[in-house]
Amino acid sequence: MVDIVYFAWVRERIGLARETLQTDAATVADLIAELCARDPRYAAAFADTSALRVALDQDLSEFDAPLAGVREVAFFPPMTGG
Amino acid sequence: MRISVQEAAFDFAAEMAGFGQGRADVGAIVSFTGMVRDDSGQMTALELEHYPGMTERAIAKIVDEAVTRWVLADCLVIHRTGRLGIGEPIMMVATAARHRVAAFEAAEFLMDYLKSRAPFWKKEHALSGETAWVAAKEADEDALRRW
Secondary structure, three states, rough: EEEEEOOOOHHHOOOOOOOEEEOOOOEHHHHHHHHHHOOOHHHHOOHOOOOOEEEEEOOOOOOOEEOOOOOOEEEEOOOOOO | OOEEEEEOOOHHHHHHHHHOOOOOOOOOEEEEEEEEEOOOOOOEEEEEEEOOOHHHHHHHHHHHHHHHHHOEEEEEOOOOOOOEOOOOOEEEEEEEEOOOOHHHHHHHHHHHHHHHHHHHEEEEEEEEOEEEEEOHHHHHHHHHHOO
């Protein structure tokens, strides 16, 4: 089981802030492919992953990173703090 | 060292009153305050979303690096979230170091990293009722390369 959280326009496009998924996805990219196959809203949000960032257990990561042992995956646009 | 992620406004004078004071190893204190600006004249508010947990963690990592690299005697980061009005303070950083260059550089480093490596997202609310997410700038990413 993995918790998936979405922020900013990714959250708005998918229409969810958080969900829990039973998945066998080996990497972040595999998880994205699985989500996109579920509903067009995901396909719309993940259409251009170069416009997205991913964090695994609250640390910035990469799309080819393995998901083994990860409890929380977060997807969001590039950050605009400060 | 103090990090605060909060909705409430902060009192700049009160925050700075005791910062880095009364120490023999502090020769320079620098502070920066970021304000909500409205370039278009059409904004009513700025909304700041963040990732609770990761935000504090990411800022702590940035602060740790600044403290180590510029040997800071003290460091303060306050970042607000939620809905902010035009002209309101969004965030502040303060650094205390032995010398001026270190205090200035550390403050700039903190600002550059808070902009692109701390999970905050800004959304502009316009008078028309429309909203728009602020896009990250290429220049902000470039700014990280100088460190």
